[in-house]
Amino acid sequence: MPDGKTHEMINMAVLIVAVSGLLYLATLKEALLIAGYLNTYTIMTFAVAYLFATFFLSPDLDIESSSYKRWGIFRILWWPYKVIFKHRGFSHNLILGPLSIVMNLALIAIPVLLLAGVQPQSLPPDFIIAAVAGMVLSMEVHIISDNFISGIKGAF
Numbered sequence: 001m002p003d004g005k006t007h008e009m010i011n012m013a014v015l016i017v018a019v020s021g022l023l024y025l026a027t028l029k030e031a032l033l034i035a036g037y038l039n040t041y042t043i044m045t046f047a048v049a050y051l052f053a054t055f056f057l058s059p060d061l062d063i064e065s066s067s068y069k070r071w072g073i074f075r076i077l078w079w080p081y082k083v084i085f086k087h088r089g090f091s092h093n094l095i096l097g098p099l100s101i102v103m104n105l106a107l108i109a110i111p112v113l114l115l116a117g118v119q120p121q122s123l124p125p126d127f128i129i130a131a132v133a134g135m136v137l138s139m140e141v142h143i144i145s146d147n148f149i150s151g152i153k154g155a156f
């Protein structure tokens with residue numbers, strides 16, 4: 001499987017393509033239903049969430065990865081995740097991986113928001129959809145890269 005640096009480079013390349021595609025779709029306002037939802041705000045939210053996930057929410061949180069270490073002392077919040085999910089098990093499943101990571105993040109983020117006096121349900125739906133989409137795409141790119149590279153290696 002690709003190492004952390006390779007994953008980050010692949011993820012960056014995909015982000016550039018994805019944001020370019022979204023910006024292009026946003027210009028086709030009449031043509032597509034999704035275009036009405038795309039604006040600078042949602043695309044920026046998508047891109048920032050994608051970057052955050054690339055560096056902090058990689059499916060390799062199931063091992064002592066760079067994503068895991070970047071949490072610093074807060075890595076304790078991902079310790080149960082690391083212990084529960086065997087490497088490249090659930091965390092590298094196309095559906096269960098992103099779902100379990102986003103749910104673990106929600107378990108961390110909701111108390112933080114409440115402590116900061118923000119009601120999670122008061123967050124705009126556009127923001128949440130764009131953020132989750134960005135994070136999920138980043139994880140999917142990671143999982144697909146892992147499978148793809150393993151497939152190539154397996155062929156030789």
Ligand SMILES: [Zn+2]
Nearest residue numbers: 001059060146
């Ligand atoms: Zn991986």
